[in-house]
Amino acid sequence: MxxxxxxxxxxxxxxxxxxxxxxxxxxxxxxxxxxxxxxxxxxxxxxxxxxxxxxxxxxxxxxxxxxxxxxxxxxxxxxxxxxxxxxxxxxxxxxRMNKIRAVFPEENTMVVEAGVILSDLQDSAQEADRLFPLSIAAKGSARLGGLLSTNAGGVNVLRYGNARDLCLGLEAVMPDGQIWHGLKRLRKDNMGYDLRNLLIGSEGTLGVITAASLTLSPRPAAQGTALIVVPGPEAALRLLAMAQAQLGEGISGFELIARTGLEFLKETMPGLRQPFSELPDWFVLIDLGLAQGQDPAQALEQLFARALQDELVRDGIIAQSEAQRQEFWTLREQIPEGNKRIGSISSHDISVPMGVIPAFIIEAEQRLAKLGTFRINCFGHLGDGNLHFNVFPPKGQKRETYRDLREQVQRTVHDLVHEMGGSVSAEHGVGRLKVPDVERYEDPVKLQMMRAIKAAFDPRGIMNPGAVLRNLSDQ
Incomplete structure (x- = not known):
């Protein structure tokens, strides 16, 4: 039509x-x-x-x-x-739909309109002595509607889950103009199909999310952060398992960061304070949120001592103040900006089973080496298997020179992700960029069901046409 x-x-x-x-x-x-x-x-x-x-x-x-x-x-x-x-x-x-409609601290819930900026939402939760844990680098400009529509992840997924896991109910306008009043604040509700989770992650193709009921969490009584140098990704995985065994759900974030990320920050933001005098090849950022009476610094020291005995770590810095803790997180959150200033040939938001991450990194680098000489910045949320595996030209060269290789680079990385049972869209969504990837890698039966859902919800094809799926008229 x-x-x-x-x-x-x-x-x-x-x-x-x-x-x-x-x-x-x-x-x-x-x-x-x-x-x-x-x-x-x-x-x-x-x-x-x-x-x-x-x-x-x-x-x-x-x-x-x-x-x-x-x-x-x-x-x-x-x-x-x-x-x-x-x-x-x-x-x-x-x-303009940017109101906090209600906060219910005793329920650990709040009702928020879709236009609220993430940092404002976090501040509102904090005023009620609660935590809204979803956090991404763009928290000062990203709005709730987009976060839900893409099922955003971020740095705290390991402990708190994706955007989907933080949403109890929705208010939405459907493609015929009807309003779905689904703002329930219920943890248990099995009255039929889960329409909430159909709209979350649908990127505006099935309706317009206008408000949401969200879950909040108690604020950790004590927080701690450390940068710990590891021999490589395999050691980082073993360190994560050790940390989970010792600290359980006290781990809020566990980020894997490669040397290239720090090199890019030195090149593009020389005024940013670097934590290491000699840049390590690999290190992890560990963030803890513990209950009252527990000491995060002591817990991190004990973890480091045990990991040192098992040769899983080589060096480390434990934040000695909240200011230093924020410095560590600023370093992590500036990596995407450093990438942007360098200019990637191709960027990849991918996830693979956690156990194959070390093998994926090695194999991807080997396959890309057959195409040319590149700089690779691999970093991401190790605790949930989500890596940002980004490919850049050699130092001193521009990405425009490699424009003709971009498609080959992307296909090389994505083919390997698919071979290893992963996803080529981990937390950024499909949009229009990855529609061909969905068609290439997704299960045919799932694609058929997705198209049927789109046709049922939006028979006229007016909702964000061409995003997630090709236009109905083009199929």
Missing amino acids: ALNPADDQFVETLRGVLPADALRVVEPRYLEEPRGRWTGQAGCVVAPERVEEVAVVVRRAAEARVPIVPYSGGTGLVGGQVLSDGPAPVLLSLE
């Missing part, structure tokens, strides 16, 4: 049914994505303030067969928020 553009006539229709301040100027920020690979288009930008206004927009778009691209914080890395081709869409921004 052909789609129509959000032309002047359609925009006038919206002006007649929406408050004047709901229609925005089509600014460049709405049409860009962080890596600069696509430039989007929009017939208009609409920023509703209430769910009823979202419903009006979607209903009118469905009637006119006008595509809708939901827009959250604009931080997505796979092109899910930009539509370059086809009829100009309505760009539906949730930025």
Whole structure:
């Protein structure tokens, strides 16, 4: 079914049914994505303030067969928020739906609108002496709707889970304009199909998330962080197992970081304080959150001593203050920015079974060496098997020189991930960038079911067309 553009006539229709301040100027920020690979288009930008206004927009778009691209914080890395081709869409921004509707500390829950920025959400939880543990580098600009729509992960998945695991209920506008009032604050609810988990991770292709009921956690009474040098990824895995045996759920984060990440930071941010006088080939960042009466520094010292006996560690630094702890995390969170400034040939957000991570890293480097000479920055959330395996040109050369190799590099990495039983989209979503990967690597039966779900929810194909799955008209 052909789609129509959000032309002047359609925009006038919206002006007649929406408050004047709901229609925005089509600014460049709405049409860009962080890596600069696509430039989007929009017939208009609409920023509703209430769910009823979202419903009006979607209903009118469905009637006119006008595509809708939901827009959250604009931080997505796979092109899910930009539509370059086809009829100009309505760009539906949730930025004005930014209220904390309610906080229930005694329940460890809160109800939040989709436009709330992650750092503001975290601050609101903290004011209630609670913790909302989802955390990513873009927490100052990423909004809840996008985080749920991509099932975002981040640095605390090991302990608290992905965005999906932190959501109890949703309010959403469906593709025909109806509002689903699903904001239940229940841990147990088995009344039929789990529509919440269909919408979470669907990247705006099945509906528009406008609010969510979220789970909170008690704030750890004491926190500790250490940077520990390891001989390599295999030793890091063994150290993780040892740490879990000793500290259980006290481990909030366990990040694997390669020397290349620190080298990039020295090149691009020389003012950033480096923790090691001599850069190690591999190290891990361990973060603890413990109950009252427990000493994180002592726990980390005991872990290091035992690991040293087993030759799993070579050196380490335990944060001696909250300021130093934040320095360690700043170092980790600046690695993506360092990557951006260097300029990758191809970046890969992948996951493989934890036990094969060391073999994957070795084999991937060997296969890529057959294509040319590269710098590889491998880092990520070792505790949940999610690696960011990014490939860069040699020092002093530009990525543009390697443009013709980009597809081969990506295929080499993704083929190996698939061979090892992994996923080529671990926490950033599919967007438009990875639609061919879904078609290449995903189980055919799953693809068939996904297409059936899309057709059932969105028969007119107006919701974020071309994201996750190809347009219905192109299949």
